[in-house]
Amino acid sequence: MNTREKIMDVALHMFSERGYEAVSVRDICGEVGIKESTLYYHFKNKKDILDSLVEKFKSHIDSLLRHVDEIDADPDSKNDEDKSLKMMDSYMMDSYLFDPFCNLMLRLMMIEQFHNEEMRTLYEKTLFTDPYEIQLNVFKKWAETGAFSDMDIEMIVKDYHSYMTMLTFKYLLNGELTEKRKKAYYKEVHEYMTRRFSA
């Protein structure tokens, strides 16, 4: 990890805990172990650090969405749509909700969305709009196997989506992201899945 990456890493940890404005350039430099002028060699100003983090996050979720489409189109998963849902779930956990970078970015967006419109747009997209759309696609494909009547599907997805969203806020965007919290989250997801789709 070079200096620029170190700065971004430390800044994200601090921003996501105390908020962008509350963290000083000196705080970041002290933790990284550099002088302030060195930071200004790598970044135009303080805001530039935040912007770079947002850009990194955007490209991260872009590639994530592309990858989801590929799983969606994978002929192997078409045989067993139940398995496809599980794949999507565990992929979303590992490379999004549990991913240290993404998780901290979600926290940062949660804090900043109240006074930063760009952050709010991203927050709504990545926590509500995109997940719902992805989930709807998976369920639609699952429905093609005749698992549900067409009338039910939108309601089933809405229920599923709100359950997952609530669990995300309760366990993953609250306190430190410990193994204990991840397990508690996973346990409740698993219980919901068996209760709803395995009986």
Add this chain to the structure above:
Amino acid sequence: MNTREKIMDVALHMFSERGYEAVSVRDICGEVGIKESTLYYHFKNKKDILDSLVEKFKSHIDSLLRHVDEIDADPDSKNDEDKSLKMMDSYMMDSYLFDPFCNLMLRLMMIEQFHNEEMRTLYEKTLFTDPYEIQLNVFKKWAETGAFSDMDIEMIVKDYHSYMTMLTFKYLLNGELTEKRKKAYYKEVHEYMTRRFSA
């Protein structure tokens, strides 16, 4: 509204938008229209403003919880448990989620919970633990009329609770609390209720 109340009001608006640390004493005083030394006549220090807001919120929800217990024990509502649920819902909206003071406090807790343990405890209690308990009580009483089998009830409440929680985050703790957002929230609550409990 006296000076002390004005200070608390302005501080809450600013804290809940930008976070406690990011707001300066001078910002607050400028908006209230007083000098900094006047603020220090009413409050020991900056932290004291935050603490006073938290105390006010705590006593607010205490009286709210007592009032909910009274509705619960009201013999009039026992006749029609469906009505009781609707009463509870609209009471919770008007004097909690839609209430300007409570709504801003929830936003503030959302921001501060990441680095303030007292805030995190309050956040978990007021957004997850307490609402679930209240809802469970209402549904249990409703169940006594034989509306559901006992086995279902916990799952029904869990589903209901996560749906309401998700809608709260999506519409009420995101952007400014406009009439439009309130209506969108209410509409989705209503749709869920008819879909689940009126067929």
Add this chain to the structure above:
DNA sequence: TAATCCCTCTAACACTTGTTAGAGAGGTAT
């Protein structure tokens, strides 16, 4: 060897931060 590039440093700038000492103005009680 000399010139160039990349990265880090020292040192300082103008401004903002939380906080306080002390004075004054208006009202109420003695």
Add this chain to the structure above:
DNA sequence: ATACCTCTCTAACAAGTGTTAGAGGGATTA
């Protein structure tokens, strides 16, 4: 009239804020 209480002000403090000019050192190229 005198004393006191409640509230607000002016003015300043030490420390922390984001940011910049300019020097130096090590590696790479000419």
